[in-house]
Amino acid sequence: MKFRLKVEVGLKPGHSDPEGETTARLLRELGYRVERVNVSKVYTVFLEANSRDEALAKANEMCRRLLANPTKDNYTIIVEEEK
Amino acid sequence: MKFRLKVEVGLKPGHSDPEGETTARLLRELGYRVERVNVSKVYTVFLEANSRDEALAKANEMCRRLLANPTKDNYTIIVEEEK
Numbered sequence: 001m002k003f004r005l006k007v008e009v010g011l012k013p014g015h016s017d018p019e020g021e022t023t024a025r026l027l028r029e030l031g032y033r034v035e036r037v038n039v040s041k042v043y044t045v046f047l048e049a050n051s052r053d054e055a056l057a058k059a060n061e062m063c064r065r066l067l068a069n070p071t072k073d074n075y076t077i078i079v080e081e082e083k
Numbered sequence: 084m085k086f087r088l089k090v091e092v093g094l095k096p097g098h099s100d101p102e103g104e105t106t107a108r109l110l111r112e113l114g115y116r117v118e119r120v121n122v123s124k125v126y127t128v129f130l131e132a133n134s135r136d137e138a139l140a141k142a143n144e145m146c147r148r149l150l151a152n153p154t155k156d157n158y159t160i161i162v163e164e165e166k
Binding site: 002008010020023024026027030032033034035036037038039040041042043044045046047048049058062065066067 | 085091093103106107109115116117118119120124125126127128129130131145148150
């Protein structure tokens, strides 16, 4: 079975996000009433797995082993079956 | 009213995604049955606006003016009202 994992990796609260701060400043300079911007990254992973549970377990493993830095990142995972 | 915009900016199909290709290769080397990885960026923008429609219109404008490159990027926008 084919699955599409959407893994969003962003900074934990309290960690400095210079790209978000710069984006917020630029948007304010363009006239938008922006309070704050956070920037995160999404990995859309097309994975072969035997079940949805296996796909989710693999996605968690991938985050711990490669995609996220446990010291500074949070992550969320969405698993969708590919038709 | 306060809104949270989630703006996901990714490459249009056919554009080279070296970060996605490298991530796919590394995941395969770790033993995962990965066909492909696409990498995109999410800007979570905390915006003051008078209505949901205004927030969505501003978000589209922000994409055209700053967040996305119309030549190579696609974007999607989700608008949520902040409580």
